Amino acid sequence: MKWTGIVGIAVVIFVVVSVGVYVYFNMNGDSSGISLGSNFRKIAISEGGSYEFLLKIENNKDYRRYFDIHVEGLEDFVELERNQIELGAEEEKQVRISISNFNSRVKGVYVGSLNILSEGSSQRLPVILEVESDDVLFDSNVVVYPSRAIAPGETANADVKIFDLANIGTSSVEVTYFIKDFTNNEIYSEMENKVVDGSKVEFTKSVLIPGGVSDGDYVFGCAVSYKGYVGTSSTNLRVGQAEADTFFEENLLYFIAFLAFIALIFLSFVFYSIYSRDRLVSELKCQYQRELKRQSGELDEKEKRNESQLKTVEEKRVNRKLFRKVKKEKKKALDRILGQRKETLRKLKKANKKDEMKRQINKWKKSGYNVNVLIKTKVPSVDDVKAQIRKWKKKGYDTSVLEK
Numbered sequence: 001m002k003w004t005g006i007v008g009i010a011v012v013i014f015v016v017v018s019v020g021v022y023v024y025f026n027m028n029g030d031s032s033g034i035s036l037g038s039n040f041r042k043i044a045i046s047e048g049g050s051y052e053f054l055l056k057i058e059n060n061k062d063y064r065r066y067f068d069i070h071v072e073g074l075e076d077f078v079e080l081e082r083n084q085i086e087l088g089a090e091e092e093k094q095v096r097i098s099i100s101n102f103n104s105r106v107k108g109v110y111v112g113s114l115n116i117l118s119e120g121s122s123q124r125l126p127v128i129l130e131v132e133s134d135d136v137l138f139d140s141n142v143v144v145y146p147s148r149a150i151a152p153g154e155t156a157n158a159d160v161k162i163f164d165l166a167n168i169g170t171s172s173v174e175v176t177y178f179i180k181d182f183t184n185n186e187i188y189s190e191m192e193n194k195v196v197d198g199s200k201v202e203f204t205k206s207v208l209i210p211g212g213v214s215d216g217d218y219v220f221g222c223a224v225s226y227k228g229y230v231g232t233s234s235t236n237l238r239v240g241q242a243e244a245d246t247f248f249e250e251n252l253l254y255f256i257a258f259l260a261f262i263a264l265i266f267l268s269f270v271f272y273s274i275y276s277r278d279r280l281v282s283e284l285k286c287q288y289q290r291e292l293k294r295q296s297g298e299l300d301e302k303e304k305r306n307e308s309q310l311k312t313v314e315e316k317r318v319n320r321k322l323f324r325k326v327k328k329e330k331k332k333a334l335d336r337i338l339g340q341r342k343e344t345l346r347k348l349k350k351a352n353k354k355d356e357m358k359r360q361i362n363k364w365k366k367s368g369y370n371v372n373v374l375i376k377t378k379v380p381s382v383d384d385v386k387a388q389i390r391k392w393k394k395k396g397y398d399t400s401v402l403e404k
Helices: 003-026 243-250 252-309 313-350 354-367 382-394 399-403
Strands: 034-036 041-046 050-059 065-072 078-080 084-087 092-100 108-118 121-132 138-145 155-164 171-181 186-196 200-208 216-226 229-239
Touching: 034 108, 034 121, 041 050, 041 092, 050 065, 050 084, 050 108, 065 078, 084 092, 108 171, 108 216, 108 229, 121 229, 138 171, 138 216, 155 171, 155 186, 155 216, 171 200, 186 200, 252 313, 252 354, 252 382, 313 354, 313 382
Parallel strands: 041 121, 138 229
Antiparallel strands: 034 050, 050 092, 065 084, 065 108, 078 092, 108 121, 138 155, 155 200, 171 186, 171 216, 216 229
């Protein structure tokens, strides 16, 4: 494969990884231009208690907008400090949210959300509210597995633990199970009695997800009642996607990291190949420069030896003139050989034969540059200089100008 093809593959992988990372980290609300300070709230209050928190809303657009705040599913529990705010570009504000059992609703687990809307876009803050007795005698803890999304018609299993907090001893408690969506609509409920013998009892509850249930996030809740005292617990449950799709979603960061690693390997290989080949071309140029310097140095030494044996200014001027001509011809011969060798490397590089390029470079390094067969003028001696002057005078050339 040519290195240009490898570069193309590496670029494609890099783009795919970049897009994947961008989509993954920006799929939660960036398109709406709304950013919330949190993405989930689970709150527990007693039957006469209350709770407050600050909801941070940020306008991610570069212009002023109005934001409407709506409560869904928890209208009987939630009071808003205000239901509309105005935010400038990139501005953020906090809205006080008050939650209380002011309508004396029965104890249990309630599910809803705070919806923030602006210009047709929206963001949702899911909220789970657990309302317990002032005194909790029996409490519970629930964990649903498998952790992946469960398709309608499949079974969700819940590990349920019930704790005797008041050390009452062997007792029968009433346990209510249910599944709700985040508009507080119930898609499943069941009640049964359990005997708690000791400090706790642990068991598995299997629930069939009803067919036709919409994909999305749900809450599996559990309420333990004993003589009017109620303790609650809840956990998230996702309904919908196939196992393979969910596995990919849950491990998306690992896939991205793996693709990034592969891209890094490709890019490293590409850059190394380019560097290695360019280094070979650079080595060829270095050979040329060393040879040019060596041969120029040899000619300079011979020129000086001739000059030391010549007496007149005329002879010394002719000596320099003849050596300039030889240097010029040798330079042309060296350039011609360099051009031929560059063309050879270019063909090998195009054929992706890096090893052959290395062998050829080493071969040229040993053989050097033999330019003697390419030039017509030999290196002049002292006798050659004097003979050249006699030749010019015989032809009638005025060599007296060389004296000036």
